[in-house]
Amino acid sequence: NAGVTQTPKFQVLKTGQSMTLQCAQDMNHEYMSWYRQDPGMGLRLIHYSVGAGITDQGEVPNGYNVSRSTTEDFPLRLLSAAPSQTSVYFCASSYAGTQETQYFGPGTRLLVL
Amino acid sequence: AQTVTQSQPEMSVQEAETVTLSCTYDTSESDYYLFWYKQPPSRQMILVIRQEAYKQQNATENRFSVNFQKAAKSFSLKISDSQLGDAAMYFCAPYYKYIFGTGTRLKVLA
Numbered sequence: 001n002a003g004v005t006q007t008p009k010f011q012v013l014k015t016g017q018s019m020t021l022q023c024a025q026d027m028n029h030e031y032m033s034w035y036r037q038d039p040g041m042g043l044r045l046i047h048y049s050v051g052a053g054i055t056d057q058g059e060v061p062n063g064y065n066v067s068r069s070t071t072e073d074f075p076l077r078l079l080s081a082a083p084s085q086t087s088v089y090f091c092a093s094s095y096a097g098t099q100e101t102q103y104f105g106p107g108t109r110l111l112v113l
Numbered sequence: 114a115q116t117v118t119q120s121q122p123e124m125s126v127q128e129a130e131t132v133t134l135s136c137t138y139d140t141s142e143s144d145y146y147l148f149w150y151k152q153p154p155s156r157q158m159i160l161v162i163r164q165e166a167y168k169q170q171n172a173t174e175n176r177f178s179v180n181f182q183k184a185a186k187s188f189s190l191k192i193s194d195s196q197l198g199d200a201a202m203y204f205c206a207p208y209y210k211y212i213f214g215t216g217t218r219l220k221v222l223a
Contacts, residue, residue, distance in 0.1 A: 033211060035211075035213075040122075040215060041215060042117075042119075042204060042213045042214055042215040042216050043204065043213040044213075045211045045212075048211060058211060088156065090158065092158075099145075099146045099165075100146075101148065101160045101163060102148075102150075102158075102160075104157065104158035104159075106155075106156065106157055107156045107157075
């Protein structure tokens, strides 16, 4: 039981490049979410999903796309990377939304030059 | 707007002593859940404790306990008998809308 996995652990991008951050969970959780963590700002929600085929925007969605074709996977796509997207990205999952504990992946550190 | 405030960016505690981390929030919801998460230097986010807002009894998990005051919208975390391994960032999450506080960095002094 791997829990929540994220790849890559670290990535350097140039401005304008695109990439996909991968997230997978093996706990059969319906709810999945993506956060970014910046110094002094805690975690901010980017996008979330309440089940396969259903996604919604969080607090800071601009510049990011998501899709949820399976229960297990929830990739985050950066369409055209900007230095402002330099951050640590966390994926999380939970069984049933905001009343349940979230399980977090180990994070992806992204540097956009 | 729903907000979460952790007013102590950093705190220090002597090993074996007790420390309390504060968290206040603002919501119009009546039924919700509150969480404290710990983030050690490894960056892995780990659940510390969970409180259901409709319960009057404060949650306790070993050395960790909360002081939940619903009317005051306050949800503080008390760590008793602090250990070196407690050194981490602590995030409050009154979890009605995937919102987290900005965190408190706890240093434990030997």
